[in-house]
Amino acid sequence: MPTKAAVNKKAAAGIALAVNGQKRTVAGDPNRPLLYVLRNDLGLTGAKFGCGKGQCGACSVLMNNEAVRSCQVTLAQAAGKSITTLEGLGDIKTPHPVQAAFIAEQAAQCGYCANGMVMATVALLARTPEPSLDEAKQALAGNLCRCGTHRRILRAVMRASGRAQP
Amino acid sequence: MTAVLSRRDLLRAGGALVVGFALPRPSPAQAAMAKTVDATELDGFLAISPDGSVTVYCGKVDLGQGLRIAIPQMAAEELGLGVERITLIEGDTALTPDQGPTAGSTGIAKGGVQIRQAAATARQALIRLAAARFDVPEDGLDIVDGDVRSLSGEGPSLGIGDLVGEHGFGLKLDPKAPLRSPASYKVVGKPLPRPDVPAKVTGRHTYVHDFRLPGMLHGKVIRPPAVGASLLGVDESALKAFKGVRIVRIKDFLGVVAASEWDALRAADALKATWSQTENLIGHEAVRDAMKAGPFVGEDIVVSKGDAATALADPDVAVLKAEYYWPVQSHASMGPSCAVADVKSDSATLWTASQATHRFRPAYAAMLGLPVDMVRLIYLDGSGCYGMNGHDDACADAALLSKAVGKPVRVQWSREDELGWDPKGPPQLLALEATPMEGGVVAGWRTEMWLPKATAGLPNVPLLAAQAAGIDQPMGLVTGLITQNGDPPYGVAAVQVKVNWLADAPLRPSNIRAPGKIANSFAVEGFFDELCNQAKVDGLITRLQMLKDLRGIIVLSRAASLIGWKPRPSPNPESDGVGRGVAYVHYKHSETYVAVAMEVSVDRDSGKVAVRRVACAHDCGLVINPDALRLQIEGAIIQTLSRTLLEEVTFDTKAVTSTDWASYPILGFADIPDITVDLINQPNQPPMGGGEAAATPIPAALANAIFDACGARVRTVPITPERVKAALAEADAKDKLG
């Protein structure tokens, strides 16, 4: 852990991190959650604020290829890390295969949870390219959805892994 | 700012319109050119641009339920073109007619049907215009792929964009304009993909949470530690550490505004406010008893058929009685509410995820002291909302703060704000009694309800911000229509449904998905099964025998057959802990038909219930988009399983205590059952709602399946393992008594 003084000194000059493949330097309170940095400082609103408590997954991003809850990671902790947000995976014209699977399965109602669902799926498939349905359920267990889109989301996970859909 | 734009501006602005900040500031002179939002005018609903693209103005909004594709499908069908030509503008009070709130499962049934009629009116007008130009009779012409031409394909053709000028149609909406025959449908009934999904899953969709204005500040309202507490004092000294943070205090309304969201949050945390010691609530554990104690403001007999009192007073019959209870529940939206307000001295623009922009407009105008026509609400997607969550309150917060600081302000609620302060689904208590079932006949039935009484004529749920700030607003309760489906849909000879109206609700209520009907069906369909169980007859066969409505009979038999229903009395004599149940509803006795059959397993030791399979047969008349409809139905099923198994808002005498996902858990992936949805399309019937009806029979089907699995009858929601174990112990004790 860097000392507090070191953190503050660094903050004055700005903290550097790589976001969607681009180097970004962010100034200001190093203790504020990465979620606020992404949404407000960098204009990347794909990650959503759902609880701020690590309970729902709506704010997930990839940090060094691991899905993390950006409401629970401070800017200081993200220093020097490589961050991928939903926007960084793909766009409407060229979606990431997982995003394409979500589109094919129409796996969103309000879609507020979709960011977390896509991120958790990308992280899962990186670890386990051909998950069973139970493994998929387990990997998504910490991601909440209020609209009841779960089954479509599971179908999207299986489609993205090239497996039979439930 | 009210929207006063020429038609050409509107069309040019295209998609940017939805986001709103590309709008030029109007001058008063432009007011004369304002787009009509008159629902009797064709131009209120529909505009055709020279390139033949169509803009449809819709007062209903897409909350994730798929109106954004379904309504264009309905319009495209009548207009004779593809949906890709249509842009839908939703819920903007300056641009869209007031089609009523997006509630009560009326998006398609009312909103879509009205727009379909507008499109039919437009088609009739376009054919008339072309016939005059071609100098041919109208009846040989139609619109095909956006061109008016002869049905034979011969002769001249003209794009619809060439037929209507800058000033629109200038016609009244014709309620008699002929509709296309369902047999000829090309667009309606197709599972077209929803246009917003690609943007939603790639982070490109602008939710209200993502919307930003130049110069916008962030606000945070500090709510009291107890409902109704007054603000005694504020110690601002801690705020010295924050640059440029402003405090807004209006009576008991306390907020901070800062340039950054993070500063607003930290400042709100640092601020030391002193509140009165207030204990206005009764605590969730006291609700059930309190409902019987009153105070009451009246009673109503809402259903009266035959002489139930006499049938139930027969000294020779042992009347069966049971009481069912449904607790206070939260909308529990995934994203805490958010809104952006730009309030100026003479006008206001509010970006909101409201399900009822038109309805709330006068409330905000009154709160801000502005004329109604100077307040504009623009709908932007929020997190899914199922009645009224905190969105309208967040909008009121933003509006008051913006007015106070004279800058645009965004307010983002916290998780605690949302679960703690969203208006809640009210509690429901029902007592049922009926004569025993004999030979498939029930002679008398009575349902008695205890319900908070909705205030007659109250336009909207009272807003927290206005109340705290001491700004006058009409006060009272909003609940939705919560007495419907309180009587059995089967041929019971004498039925009475009586409501005891309570003066108040334990927490500020609002409608929540399928208001009232879910709890009523839980009681009625559960109790009907109790009568079947007592008579040792199969619940499905008995329902089929007693039902007089063919569409009901069809959904019931299809749902049951999907889970391989084997007729026999409950509980399951094999007693391996697995059981099945069924329930049925004809929504509001006039709308969608739904039956649900379900298979569950119950662990007798832990009381834990696992839902294995759900089959739903659904007949909502004409199906517009089967894929979006299926997703709505699956969502209704999963959400209602969650509400039935897990959810109760807890509160003490001060405030709500279930304010995070640990204390207000919802169903997660681990517990999602297998679901089969069987859609019954009725092309020649009117389209009806798909958002609510499927939720309604879920709790009863579940409770009936649990009884079948283990003989435990649970009549209180949430159906927790403890309640199942208690019901099992009760059943065992009864068995022993024999």
Ligand code: FES
């Ligand atoms: S917002 Fe980060 S987990 Fe909920």
Ligand code: FES
């Ligand atoms: S789609 Fe609305 S929360 Fe998941």
